[in-house]
Amino acid sequence: MNLKKIIEPRSMAIFGISMTNPEHPANIIYSKNKYHYQTKIYCINPSGGTFRGEKVYTGIKEIREHIDVAVLVIRSDLIPAILLECIDAGVSGAIIISGGFSEAGRHDLQEEIRQICLEHDFPVIGPNGLGVFSSPFINTLFFQDERFVKPLEGVIGLASQSGGILVDLMIRFTQEQVGLSRALSIGNKAVIDEVDALRFFNSDPRTKVIGIYFEGFTPLRGRDFIAELKKTRKPVVLFKAGKTPSSMKAISSHTAAIAGDYFVFNEIIKGTDAVEVTTEPDFLSACEALSYYGLRKLDSVAILTLSGGHGVIASDYFHQLGIDVVPFPDPDSRELRDMLSVNIQEIASFSNPVDLTGSASDEDFIQSAKYILQRDYVDGLLVLYLPFIPKMTSSSLPWRLARLRSEYDKPIIAYVPYIPKFGVFIEGFEAHGIPVTHSIESAAKMFKAIKRKK
């Protein structure tokens, strides 16, 4: 099924506009899209009349122009008939925000809309979801703008079975300055599910990395998902909830999908290139790192630090994650030492991790990074950057590191402790295309995410 016109519509008809309830989700969707998105909007209510000075149509057939997407925010039992009217009127697809289907025990109603859509090859997102965020075309997340965190423009496409988790992820991504291409809330996935979302994102030129949160497949759909994963050329990050008996029970009352055996899921994903994460912060880190570097060979990393303790902690995390931190050969360690400031030559450590100590200067840091990136036994560099070290003064350091990364085509990830006064360094790294984290564990996990499985 073709999702293009649902996700980049030129025209939208909103069913369910209320004349009496200004906070009705349909009215909020109208306001957001009317004033902040470019898609032309038509309001529908069987009573007709006007709404905020605009004509309200009594039904889809009264609209003379082609409608790309119908947004249904009406009673669930009315939806099958409205879908048939939309299909008859030549609408290209629909988003069903309304609940009251499988999650409420109405499997029959969900099956009815599924059959209608399959019979007519009519793509529908939902029901029981938040729909689509795809700037500058459409945003059906029915929260008032003052309480909605609008994502930054980026290259990560998100799909989520849970609308609440999707919003939560959008907030986290925005807080960390990580942008999105689109976000799909697939809800009960009566018609369009994670397999279709994966297929769409794979062909979407705006999306470079695909992130999917889901709770379970419908029967046998896992097999289609794996087949689609194998065709996907873009990195995919999967976050599956439903690992315990109690969470499996919660899922069945949430969106009525089966949770299945997590062990089987986990094992089968190991046989693909997809990255599986188990927490929301890891989901963000993996998506962010992949948006910078994609999947690549990463057998061994080097650590460049200004504090021995930071280096040891980072080494431990890499070891746990199966990434080697190979000690440098002695001749290389000596050569590196001789290049650096005399005052640190006797106190710093020049193997791996390279610990320059708190006496190092910006120039020592840059020269070390350059020397390390030139080593063919190093596939990536973690810099543990501590802006409070006295001689770390230059705000051009991130830019100079970014140049080295481009020159040697090896990933650099920066750890910088977070406090507002270090913002100039954090923004400097990010502005020059070096991802920054504020935990050493997260930095190590970023490398794990970009490491291509054998």
Added chain:
Amino acid sequence: MKKRCLDILEQSKSRGWVLEPEAKEIMKLNGLHTCRNWWIKDAADIAALKKQFTYPVVAKVISPLIMHKTEKGGVIKNLNSADELTAAFKKLSSLEGFEGILVDEMISGLEIIAGAQDDPQFGKVVMIGIGGTSVEIYRDVAIRLAPLTENEALRAIESLRGLDLLTGYRGAVPVDLKALAGFFSRFSKLVFNLGERFKSIDLNPVMCRGEKILIADARILL
């Protein structure tokens, strides 16, 4: 799927599972090797076959009423002569539904477990693990969708935490991983081709030594 395989499955349907010698026959017909074995229905046949046996052997009851042979006392191991085998035959013949014994050569080597099941989300999946405590306590198995190419099968085997046990840990004869991957790939193709005709398959144990990958026990539930 060969006609003989389909016939065995059809004949076993009402019982709900396939007798071990027939399950092994299905494996052999699909390019998977088993330990040498003989279905002996009459004690007098032991004398005629005794020169073919390489001792020690194990005797297992064949009975349509006994699926879990060990629990019913239907397995006697370490038999070293025709006399011992004859005595075992006599003992096992008292078990319910007795239709003979299966004589298996006992093979030394590393024990592997392979299996297949019908998963509600993924359909036919295959599993491989290192036998004994690795599977039972550490759940050290790899599960993949059937069918698998040999390369995919090799990657699955290499993902096992106990891989060192396969590659010659503490001087043991290493298992030829390519041969094992070939075995697992062929098994996955059989599983895929069987489609809806079975519920689960257990090959436990599969004995591995060098290039030899031999099924010692096979169970197919329908």
